[in-house]
Amino acid sequence: MNVSIKNLVKCYGEVRALNDLSLEIADGELFFLLGPSGCGKSTLLRCIGGFEKPTSGQILFDGKDVSALPPSDRNTAMVFQGYALWPHMTVEENVAFGLEMRKIPKEERDRRVMAALKGVQIETLGKRKPNELSGGQQQRVALARTLVVEPGCLLLDEPLANLDAKLRRDMRQEIRSLCKDNGLTGIYVTHDRQEALSMADRIAVLKDGVIQQIGSPQELYRHPVSAFIASFIGETNFVKGTVRGETDGMTQIETADGMLMAAQTGQTTGANVLISIRPEALGYAKGDEMNQLAGRITKSDYMGEIADHWAKTASGAELGFFELNPQRDLPEGTAVKLTVKPEDVVIVRED
Numbered sequence: 001m002n003v004s005i006k007n008l009v010k011c012y013g014e015v016r017a018l019n020d021l022s023l024e025i026a027d028g029e030l031f032f033l034l035g036p037s038g039c040g041k042s043t044l045l046r047c048i049g050g051f052e053k054p055t056s057g058q059i060l061f062d063g064k065d066v067s068a069l070p071p072s073d074r075n076t077a078m079v080f081q082g083y084a085l086w087p088h089m090t091v092e093e094n095v096a097f098g099l100e101m102r103k104i105p106k107e108e109r110d111r112r113v114m115a116a117l118k119g120v121q122i123e124t125l126g127k128r129k130p131n132e133l134s135g136g137q138q139q140r141v142a143l144a145r146t147l148v149v150e151p152g153c154l155l156l157d158e159p160l161a162n163l164d165a166k167l168r169r170d171m172r173q174e175i176r177s178l179c180k181d182n183g184l185t186g187i188y189v190t191h192d193r194q195e196a197l198s199m200a201d202r203i204a205v206l207k208d209g210v211i212q213q214i215g216s217p218q219e220l221y222r223h224p225v226s227a228f229i230a231s232f233i234g235e236t237n238f239v240k241g242t243v244r245g246e247t248d249g250m251t252q253i254e255t256a257d258g259m260l261m262a263a264q265t266g267q268t269t270g271a272n273v274l275i276s277i278r279p280e281a282l283g284y285a286k287g288d289e290m291n292q293l294a295g296r297i298t299k300s301d302y303m304g305e306i307a308d309h310w311a312k313t314a315s316g317a318e319l320g321f322f323e324l325n326p327q328r329d330l331p332e333g334t335a336v337k338l339t340v341k342p343e344d345v346v347i348v349r350e351d
């Protein structure tokens, strides 16, 4: 099922939670809505599910306008944060509930419930009550309950929020596989960037009810259009500079700590620009590579497999960088020469 959102506006009194938002989600796509708290993610998901009525705009499923339809007529299923399982019903009864509501005959109901339980690997737990299950197992019941009604689109509102860190990580690929194996379109709300980066086909980052950027995880992480996206989707260093021209398909940018070449063109000579450099893109210079930045260590956090270092440049800029498999201590004041590849020098819009 493909989902089309056209010029959606949702106001709560004075608050414009969604501000003229348009979006196309392809059939079978796992699409993420990511953004800080209050940016409008849940409002958008609830509008798609029919739990919230848009102030204006349209929602289309496979080209058909569903804006006026109640949730039960939308062929969507929602997985909520708090599972919302019935405590007095067994796992099987919880999963069968949606089918009973739809008046599916018992034989077919039993077959589909078993298939759904198998799909999330809890077929042996059918007779238990929710309070006899772990958090992860309850999550699986919640998923089985939505899959069993065979929706065209699965709506997931922070479904892993209540789980511990390890289970969260384990469940990421399981949910992705469930969507892919069942050919489901999935729309997934989270404020957890790693969840989005590791699971999504595409991500829309929202702020103040407006989409700031849409792209694949790699596009958003490697080519953020703005300072907001760059810092929301990962850690980064910002450096200011002035464009001095183009050579060999690269832009020359003068900074307070020397010239940097960026593998991005089309900038206006003389323009002041903001550059984003990720901490893992900075490494020690071995010789006379281009794009060198010299500084002195101000702080180091050793964490075994990785160390987080900070170095202050001559101009006073503080640069954070990661060192994988660190071999030695870097005491405060140690002089370091760092380098960054032109493709990792990313010009972003200032917010």
Ligand code: ADP
Binding pocket: 012, 015, 016, 017, 035, 036, 037, 038, 039, 040, 041, 042, 043, 044
């Ligand atoms: P998110 O899911 O990104 O945290 P929400 O969609 O829940 O954001 O909220 C977007 C904005 O709309 C926020 O400013 C929030 O306070 C407001 N809002 C959400 N639901 C309601 C409501 N039922 N009544 C009034 N304001 C609301």
